[in-house]
Amino acid sequence: MRFVALLLLLSATPNVFAATSHEKPNVIIFFMDDMGYGDCRAYNPESKVTLPNIESLCANGIRFTDAHSPSAVCAPSRYSVMTGNYPWRGRLENGTWMFHQRSQILDGQTTLGQLMKHAGYHTAFLGKVHLGGTVYSKTTRKPVTWKFDFHDIDFSRKWKDGPSDLGFDFTYSLPQGIQGSPYIAFRNGMLDGAPEDLIEWEPGIYGSSEIPTKGFGFKHWNSSEAGPQLISEATAFIDRHVKDHVDTPFFMHYCTESCHVPHTPPKTLAGKDIKGAAGDAHLDMIYEADIQLGILVDHLKTHGLLKNTLILFASDNGGLARGKPGNHRLDHNSNAPLRGSKATVWEGGHRVPLIARWGDGTQPGSTIAQAVTSSALVGLQDIFATLAELTGQTLDPKHDGLDSQSFLPALLQQDSSRLRHELLIQANDGDGWGQKLAKAFRENQWKLITTKERKPLHLFNLHEDLAEKHDLIESGDQKHRVAMMLSGLASILDSERSTPIFQTVHKPIPDHNTTEHRKASLDRKISSEELFQPARTFTMKPTNIPEGVRVEKTRSGAWRIQGKAPFTISFTPKNSTPWNASSYRLLGLPVCNKNPGVTTVSARLNNSKPLGWGRHCVGSVVALDEEHATVGFVFPITAPQYDGPDIFKDQLGKPNGHRHHWRQFFPADIVSIVLD
Structure with a gap:
């Protein structure tokens, strides 16, 4: 014995494609920067900014109301979306923020670009990165150190471990977005300009541009032109794709500069007034992103690609505070009806808009049903497993999407038994000496907030108390629940993988005429x-x-x-x-x-x-x-x-x-x- x-x-593994008989769809991730749950009227009827293209996306697709960024700030969330892992599985728990830090993505961790490339996609990355990388010294021929002279960077060499090394065929990368140095762009891993045009910038406002922090960049850098340049690069990629890769689906990871500071909207975009159109510069930037989305959708229509393109719209974390509660600028609360804002452990720090559209706007031509709302619990790292399932790929249980669970059944309104019921989120509240990492653990409608050391702080029933006003942590009848949730939190934090590894693959109906x-x-x-x-x-x-x-x-x-x-x-x-x-x-x-x-x-x-x-x-x-x-x-x-x-x-x-x-x-x- x-x-x-x-x-x-x-x-079980079936012999039919449970999702659809479509050929593989094109896929676009439209990833916002600092857009909150309350910025769009589809989530907050009291929003003061009109976003017609985002609202149209909701009307022609599915709107998720319980989706969360893995972190309440940018860099950790971007790593999680790119890999399907919780932030702490990368190099640094709080993310990698500088373009010359060693990559946040560890050796052997698969990226979205590699995943989609393996599925036969023509891949592109555009926009803000925040994943680290390596540049080299002319003098030592080695990676530059933390403090460096930009004149010593060898820009004849590729930016190592940037998006062009992560499985993307085409990249136009803003290593820090518009929020900090370097104020440059890389095209396919190489500096998109001449090193002779680099200068040292001092913080300040320069016409329609703003330099928020001291650092180097192009002398012609203009933060207000970043968005128009990004959308121009995106449409040009689609044009080249149609011309040279017509029989191949494409995948685009599009990361906007909007609406992170500095808030420097362009004067116009696509013939529409942007600056001054929405009430203040912050809302103008959100409106600019809406116009960028509209340009992309129109371009897909022009090329006949819209019907079979899956568009996933999300934000990297919660929205900006815009003032103290009850006293928001222009009476616009970017996170309504939630408590908190970007960086906080409260729902406003990490509950984000997630919208999906797959179809041409007609009922017969739409794979995703129109004007649907889903309350499924989703972490944005789940995009990884969702696209793996969509494209018929098996994940390596030790390396791929370690914390990613497909929400394809929710997209297609199929079997809900495979959706997640637990989720871990980390917050990065500033305390004057850096960022303290509080954690939130979800188990169905219950939310437990703990310190980094797993000490329980707050307990909420979000189905009854979405605004997190009634803390139940001291309730005697919840002691067992708290203990069980602490155990669930520990099992995730101590795991090598937190999501099922045997429930992965959707594949099209096989071609019975193949050899x-x-x-x-x-x-x-x-x-x-x-x-x-x-x-x-x-x-x-x-x-x-x-x-x-x-x-x-x-x-x-x-x-x-x-x-x-x-x-x-x-x-x-x-x-x-x-x-x-x-x-x-x-x-x-x-x-x-x-x-x-x-x-x-x-x-x-x-x-x-x-x-x-x-x-x-x-x-x-x-x-x-x-x-x-x-x-x-x-x-x-x-x-x-x-x-x-x-x-x-x-x-x-x-x-x-x-x-x-x-x-x-x-x-x-x-x-x-x-x-x-």
């Missing part, structure tokens, strides 16, 4: 293209639990089983209705052995009227300690051709090798799974 501890979850499929059909085999398709989870409940065996469900949805082996335990459908796996080719039972040593798991799926030697499907796995493994159940969709005696047409095939024939198994009638 030995003690066994297992984690398991039943999932691979025809050959597989002739060989009476299942092609690999058909085998690995979208994951779905089947919910179950334990039955016939042996004495001395403990079974409990974890927060991730997996079942933890502990007891002395050998023993047998059964699981049945949660709602007592047989599982229907008739659309699937493979059922998998992921297993993680949490005990030292080796554990063998034998399993069988039973039909409602099993025979001793038929009408069930078997599988087994040997699980090493702390290793993930999967019990696989493979069965045919249709009865295979069989030339042997009739008696074996309904036979399982003895495990000892006596007979190995496909038996008649009914995947639409699975009533239990038994584990030995």
